[in-house]
Amino acid sequence: GHYVNPSIIAAQLEGGAIFAASAALFQELTFENGRLQQTNFDTFPVMRMNECPEIETHIVDSNEKSGGIGEPGVPCTAPAIANAVFAATGKRIRKLPIRMTEAV
Numbered sequence: 001g002h003y004v005n006p007s008i009i010a011a012q013l014e015g016g017a018i019f020a021a022s023a024a025l026f027q028e029l030t031f032e033n034g035r036l037q038q039t040n041f042d043t044f045p046v047m048r049m050n051e052c053p054e055i056e057t058h059i060v061d062s063n064e065k066s067g068g069i070g071e072p073g074v075p076c077t078a079p080a081i082a083n084a085v086f087a088a089t090g091k092r093i094r095k096l097p098i099r100m101t102e103a104v
Contacts, residue, residue, distance in 0.1 A: 010059075
């Protein structure tokens with residue numbers, strides 16, 4: 001759809017991709033004595049600036065109806081990382097978080 005501020009769109013997409021990459025690479029739900037150990041966002045690691053890849057955002061003009069932009073960068077990130085691991089190692093990743101020890 002039509003857009004007003006492309007830098008906000010880029011920031012939303014980049015933030016979503018970083019959130020998703022953090023989940024794909026670092027975040028895991030663990031249990032102890034039947035209780036979930038990660039009970040809030042402070043126990044979920046998020047990528048730091050020095051760990052984040054450079055992200056390029058390209059906005060494509062469209063005549064479609066305008067809509068939200070916060071989430072589109074999230075669902076495609078983990079599969080993209082898993083496919084990159086496959087391209088580099090020949091091993092398919094079937095679970096998250098991706099552990100490099102399992103990928104080689």
